[in-house]
Amino acid sequence: MRSKFFLVATALALVAMPARAEPPSSIDAASQALVENAKVKAALETVKADDAAAFTEQKRITEIAAPPYKEKVRAEYYLKRMQELGFKDASIDSEGNVIGLRKGTGGGHPKLVVAAHLDTVFPEGTDLTVNEKDSTVVAPGIGDDARGLVALLAIVKAMNANGITTVGDIMFVGDVGDEELGNLRGMKALFRDHTDIDGFISIDGLGIDRVVNQGTGSHRYEMIFKGPGGHSFQEFGLPSAIHAMGRAIAKIAELQTPSDPKTTFTVGTVSGGTSVNAIAAEARMAVDMRSNSIEELLKLEARLLDLVKQAVAEENARWKTDKLTVEIKLIGDRPAGLVAADSPIVQAAQKSVAAVASGLKVELAGSSTDSNQPMSLGIPAVTIGGGGEGGNWHSRNEWFKPTDAYLGPQRALLAILMLQGLDGVTKPTLAVRPAPK
Ligand SMILES: [Zn+2]
Numbered sequence: 103m104r105s106k107f108f109l110v111a112t113a114l115a116l117v118a119m120p121a122r123a124e125p126p127s128s129i130d131a132a133s134q135a136l137v138e139n140a141k142v143k144a145a146l147e148t149v150k151a152d153d154a155a156a157f158t159e160q161k162r163i164t165e166i167a168a169p170p171y172k173e174k175v176r177a178e179y180y181l182k183r184m185q186e187l188g189f190k191d192a193s194i195d196s197e198g199n200v201i202g203l204r205k206g207t208g209g210g211h212p213k214l215v216v217a218a219h220l221d222t223v224f225p226e227g228t229d230l231t232v233n234e235k236d237s238t239v240v241a242p243g244i245g246d247d248a249r250g251l252v253a254l255l256a257i258v259k260a261m262n263a264n265g266i267t268t269v270g271d272i273m274f275v276g277d278v279g280d281e282e283l284g285n286l287r288g289m290k291a292l293f294r295d296h297t298d299i300d301g302f303i304s305i306d307g308l309g310i311d312r313v314v315n316q317g318t319g320s321h322r323y324e325m326i327f328k329g330p331g332g333h334s335f336q337e338f339g340l341p342s343a344i345h346a347m348g349r350a351i352a353k354i355a356e357l358q359t360p361s362d363p364k365t366t367f368t369v370g371t372v373s374g375g376t377s378v379n380a381i382a383a384e385a386r387m388a389v390d391m392r393s394n395s396i397e398e399l400l401k402l403e404a405r406l407l408d409l410v411k412q413a414v415a416e417e418n419a420r421w422k423t424d425k426l427t428v429e430i431k432l433i434g435d436r437p438a439g440l441v442a443a444d445s446p447i448v449q450a451a452q453k454s455v456a457a458v459a460s461g462l463k464v465e466l467a468g469s470s471t472d473s474n475q476p477m478s479l480g481i482p483a484v485t486i487g488g489g490g491e492g493g494n495w496h497s498r499n500e501w502f503k504p505t506d507a508y509l510g511p512q513r514a515l516l517a518i519l520m521l522q523g524l525d526g527v528t529k530p531t532l533a534v535r536p537a538p539k
Pocket of ligand 1: 219246247280
């Protein structure tokens with residue numbers, strides 16, 4: 103039970119999160135000074151002026167395939183774009199993440215990662231042609247996360263064009279493995295290889311009115327029921343893999359879980375059997391469990407796995423045998439985590455919105471994103487939108503409309519500056535984490 107152990111360790115890490123070394127200077131004061139600064143104003147204008155070019159880039163990126171584990175072509179394109187933006191040392195790491203480091207004047211800290219994911223959910227061979235009708239575009243992955251990828255480039259462009267130097271370092275990352283099958287492999291590698299990261303912002307999703315500060319954890323299993331199998335009439339009396347699975351599903355369907363913290367489960371797919379007149383030798387199901395709380399996720403998991411074993415025991419008992427078995431395979435493992443609403447990173451993500459679109463209400467939300475990984479390690483992290491509107495996520499009919507899309511990178515830029523400090527103008531508000539022992 104590798105994952106279970108990991109999650110318990112994670113829970114302890116969260117509880118033991120170190121106290122901040124120095125009280126950070128106020129986000130409000132930083133915000134005020136930044137919006138009045140001429141360079142910052144000019145940078146926000148650059149972002150707005152770049153809106154149409156960014157949209158064109160978004161469509162171009164969308165048409166470069168990036169299925170799970172096969173992000174390489176898109177990664178190479180993204181690397182080239184980063185190099186063109188001045189990241190001479192940008193590179194692709196061992197897992198496939200594209201990384202460009204923009205140094206500040208503070209000697210390396212605080213270090214903030216700003217990331218968008220390269221991968222899509224769409225398999226190889228999917229038609230990625232961007233269809234444009236009126237002002238709406240339809241294409242798989244056009245918003246998720248091509249929008250985040252271009253928002254990131256727009257931020258760098260505007261910083262460069264206006265001579266913006268931060269105090270803290272910023273690591274810009276186009277990462278792999280965010281979507282389901284990837285299991286956050288890009289993030290797991292990034293935080294394994296760089297133990298000095300103080301904060302993390304993922305640009306994923308659209309609009310600017312949502313700040314994800316809760317990482318919804320998930321555990322997914324494939325369960326394979328196996329029995330002897332045989333003729334439905336001649337060999338009647340043998341246990342059935344399908345009957346055992348049916349017993350298990352009936353029990354799972356009755357589980358009760360809390361609505362707060364939101365905790366959910368479903369048997370997502372089933373398959374099995376060979377013909378109508380055969381006692382099934384094999385049956386499989388895939389089960390998804392999610393929660394905003396590690397404890398609730400583990401509780402649910404323990405109960406559900408127990409019910410599956412009970413179902414197998416009952417099917418064996420029914421036919422006085424022990425021939426029926428179940429193999430339980432963990433196929434998905436995303437850690438859960440939570441960042442306090444009053445932490446500088448959540449505050450910066452919220453207050454930056456007011457600076458570009460006053461009066462807009464921002465909600466805190468839970469979701470499963472790249473931020474889950476740093477959150478589970480106790481590193482302050484949020485996921486914010488890249489601007490614009492859209493829908494039909496993870497479907498071939500995914501759509502995007504560039505309504506006020508520039509607000510995405512504008513807001514992200516302000517949040518970054520609030521956290522990392524503008525050289526000579528504001529101090530960083532993101533706390534430097536103690537070096538790992
Ligand atoms: Zn995404």
